[in-house]
Amino acid sequence: MRRLAGGLVIAAALLACASAAKAESLIAALSSDKVKIESNFTGTEIVVFGEIARDAATVARAEPYDLAIIVTGPPQRTTVRRKGRFLGLWVNRDAEDYRQVPGFYAAHLTRPSVDMATRPVLEKLQIGLHNVNLPIVGKSNVPFSDRDDFRDAFLRLRIQNALYAERIHSIEFLSQNLFRTTIPLPSNVPVGEYKVTTYLLRGGALLAAQEQNLTIAKTGFEQLTFSLAHRYAPIYGAAAVMLALLTGWLAGVVFRKD
Amino acid sequence: MQIYLPIAELPVNMFTVFGMGGAVGFLSGLFGIGGGFLLTPLLIFSGIPPAVSVATVTTQIVASSASGVLSYWRRKAIDFKLAGMLLASGVVGSALGVWIFDILRSLGQLDLVISLSYVTFLGTIGVLMLIESARAMSRRRAGGAHHTRMPGKHNWIHGLPLKMRFRQSRLYVSVIPIIFLGSSIGFLGAVLGIGGGFMMVPALIYILRVPTNIVIGTSLLQILVTMAAATFLHAVSTQSVDIVLAMILMVGGVIGAQFGARTGQKLRGDQLRLLLALLVLAVGVRFAVGLIVQPEELYSVSVVSGRLP
Structure with missing residues (x-):
């Protein structure tokens, strides 16, 4: 079944190549696919580098290439609580449960995500902090009008803890096609399996994507x-x-x- | 020097934690208390998750009370029968405490209960101690002799049934207040990460009228066993005992305690009690402020589970 699907994809790609001569492809790699946490661990960084490969058939176009390198950590079930006044004391009142939110998220972008593509595309690929999917568990007692406040608070606190980040203009081009970016991993980085995905976009369309696995383990x-x-x-x-x-x-x- | 804590899953500065352990150890040696009520908030304020702070401090208290118990044992200043009664009920109390701790944590109200309990208990005991030590000081200034132990004078506690004789303490009292005292301090110890010495010592002196020279050794033994049980139960149910953090705190604590004990011998009893009362009150007020003043950040994030359901 999978082989059949793979064959179909290849066939479709060949067809697309033949018809539109859209021939960009992407090669990306990590400086290391395993981060070890030892007693002296105070955070580290990984380097993602790669090349945008164009063949002779590639047509030069006015729009620039857009790159988005997204690092997502192991999914976590997370609760966000809001304090409210109760009998004169500040206590936790409302709570919102998020199911399977990334324990770590870093987006390195060539320019602000809103300029790269339309909202549906960005949300599908989870490019940019505001396009991270935060699904709510079951039913929530938070009024609909307050949902965004919880979401914003979640993102704000995660950014404060250095667990979420969005860095614009952080991808460096060594030549016209060679790129590199350095992603810091803070000391409180959760352990587990990570995914590093590199997206190549142009004019709002996804041209190519590459995914690498990264393991962070004690x-x-x-x-x-x-x-x-x-x-x-x-x-x-x-x-x-x-x-x-x-x-x-x-x-x-x-x-x-x- | 930064060291990564395997259970808390974050690095801390080893010397900062060592210093905290040492400073609290100094105070615990000075006043003859475990110091958990100071150490737990210090760890929480320095960014270590509350669950790990509470569970790890119970381990640290085992170490700091163990050396005290040894020296009181040598001086034969422990009432083993009384301590046995206290700690049997204390273990039951701390098992209940660990269970409640887990429930509160999942409800998101652990911080509130910890803060409220700190305010209530530290506030009450701080005020009581302040009044008592101020009275003792004024009495001493007036030149009158003071009695902390009044063997002939009985209160309603001594009228309760199920009496038992405690030879070493020269006591004949009901077991009901002893069981109540032991279990409630065991319970609070497990929930709040405190040994409860600062509550146990005055309760034994003023409610049960145990002689002062027996009180500290007996209370330390009770704390040692209850906290050992709490460490074990926390390790089994919440898995939040960080052995690396505990080790740094322990070493700092036992060294600090030696200096504290030496300094304590140079101060008078009522002065010590006044200082301790002020310290206890200060921690209580700090928690009260946190509850009353509007916090800068109303939201908080807690990870329920790192694994897929």
Whole structure:
């Protein structure tokens, strides 16, 4: 089935090539496909680089090429809460649950997303912070008029925590076709599987796309501790207590005066 | 130097955390308290998730009370029977506390309950201690002898049934207030990440009339066991005990406590109690301000689960 679909796509692409001579293709790569989190991890960065390949048949057009490099982190279920006054105290009142929002999102763009394509195209490809899909879980008790406030607050807080970012004019062209961009990963970056997608657009239409996988994982002691805490919780708990008792006992012995 | 915390999943400055542990350890040595009520808010204000702060401080309290228990044990200043009663009920209380902690966290009201409890308990105890120490100071100035223990004078607590004899404390009291005290402090300890020494010590002195020289050792032993149970339960149910964070806090804490204990010996009891009262009140007021003043950011984001449902 998949092979058949693949064949159809290739056939369609060939057909498109033959008819419109639209021959741009895209090659992209990551500086590293695995980020290891160790005890001295304070954030890092990855470099995405690539080339827009044009063959001889490519027609020179007035519109410039647009590139959008989108990094999305592992999906999370997230709750946004709003404080309100209750009996004179500021307490959490309304809440909105988002299902499967990216734990990390970075968009590197050659120019503001609104200039690149129409809203439906941008939303489909999730290009630009305001086009990130934030689906709500089930029914929500938030009035319809306040939905946008929650959405804006979510994006604002995520930007504050450096987990979401949109950087315009951040893609550097080394030559007419060679491009490069550096995406910072903050220290609080969630672990998991990431997708780095490079989109090539022109005149509002998607010409080509390339997807790479990126894994962010704890290694060594950090990984061991985390998996022990989650998989063998009773042993981990007992070990924590023993460690604390030992430290206290040692201190008692070391600082004993009599 | 930055160090990555495997459970909190963020890096912290090792020396800042070490300094916090040391400063709180100093105060705990000075006043004979666990210091959890100071350390937990400090960690939360410095950006560590509340769940991790609360769970990890329980581990730190185990370490800091362990060295205290040892030294009181050597001086035979622990009433094991009384401590046993307190901690049996304390473990039940902390199991209940961990369970409530989980529910509150999923409801999004954990911060509110923590803040409200801090305001209520720290406010009440701070004011009571302030009055008591001010009275003691004025009495001392007037030259009169002061009695903290009044063995002949009984209150309604001593009229309750199910009496039990505690030889070392020279007490014959009902087990009902002891069970109530043990379980409620165990409960608060697990929910708030505090040992509860600052509540336990005055309660034992003023309500049960336990001799002062027995109180601290006994209360420390009760705290040690309840907090060990809380650490274990937090590790099993919320998986938020960060062993790396705990280790830095522990080392800072036990060192600070030694200096604190030495400084404490140079100060008079009523002075110490006045200072502690002011400290307790200050933390309570800080939480009250957070509840009453309109916050700059009304919204907050919390990740329910990192994994796919």
